[in-house]
Amino acid sequence: MKPYTLAAAAALAGLATAACAPRMQPVRAVQPNGAIVRSTQEHDVAHARARTADERARLAQEQDAVSARALGDCTPVLCNAIARGEVAVGMTREQVLAATRSGTAAWEERGGGGLATLTARDESRGPRDVVAELAFVTLENGRVRGYAYREPQGIRLVSSAADATPQGTARARAEALLREGDEMALAGDFDRALNRYDRADVVSPNDPAVSLRIARALDKQLRPYEAAIRYRLFLHQLEIERIQAYGGAWAQYGAAVAEARSRILVLERGGR
């Protein structure tokens, strides 16, 4: 091969390689190597600190004003509730703010004509009292008519002083668990339904409605001995209720009593 042919081949190969190489616009450095760039952290933190201090001072001022107004015209029962940090029926708007230790910016007010509803402006972290997070507060003519807590079992309404007692709270929570259990029983998931009924039984013991549901769930799960025990417990609880309030309990559970008795007979015969 002649030398000029070789040179031409080499030049062609070089060109081909250059043509295949990735092409790129020239890069532009945003910071040259070795440059001195001051940190912005101190400035940002100082600015945030000043802003937070202003906001906290404003909130403290607002809180003081609200507390003064709230405690100025409260009855002993409502004053105690504010001191405990618990919302109560009959409170004014200021007393609700004082009881929840929240400011006006935390609430959104809707309604009119003597009836208003306070809801949390930020639903993810709404105001709460000592019991739980509040879903909403209903005011009638400036006084709390009812309120609702956001709880794991759902919304729990409080519309009277009795609802706010430990017994009332337990009853409402048990009812929520029973509702949840019923939904699961409807879907055929008796394990989970039984779990909810058991939890309701712990929260609100000696409730015939809970015992009957547990008995039925055990019966459906083909656990006859435990079901029979629960049916008997249900009848026993009704006996006690009958003694306490003659007639009423039997009327409410007439069909259930008959069902429980017949199931006990069937389950006992099956067990022999």
Add this chain to the structure above:
Amino acid sequence: MNTLARGLRAAIVTGAVLVSGGCATQVTRISPDQQIDLSGRWNDVDSRQVADAMVRQSVAGETGSGWALQYMQAHGGRKPTLIVGSIRNRSMEHIPVQTFVRDIERAYLGSGQVQVVASAEERQEVRDERVDQQEHAAADTRARLAREHGAQYMLQGDISQITDREGGRRVVYYQVDMTLVDLETNAKTWTGQHKIKKIVEQPRFRL
């Protein structure tokens, strides 16, 4: 001859001194603000850039501090409590995340917006000390048990890396994502992000 030998000896000694002086370790103290990149790998410059960006995003401006101010408004001026969770390094490099995590913690504390509690790693030592005090410290100086602050938010994050290489050139891209998660509801309250891109060119032949 004598003069020549003396001159040669002097030349050798001077040469030896020069060579040894040339090979000696040289240290120059420089400002931490000076940005020096040598290998192109993650270094203090990247760490500080991430810290600066995250601090700005987390405590400054409406989006950064909005959640903390909202919390204060809903809770009578009480500050939210934050715990630092894990910052995962999903890159191929060794990246000490503590440097910028400490900067962020410091910024939160300095801003007065948030209360920061000891992380899962840090608190065990404190708990051990507290338990020890119940036995050995005077009654009026004991730290009481079960008085820890429960956090409402957890700071989590990760660092990802994408590298592209061709010949002696390498493009490295880092993305640092940080998220603040509500411990009760799992809601993501705040997210911060910082991206770094570098082109590293290495000569094919070096002396």
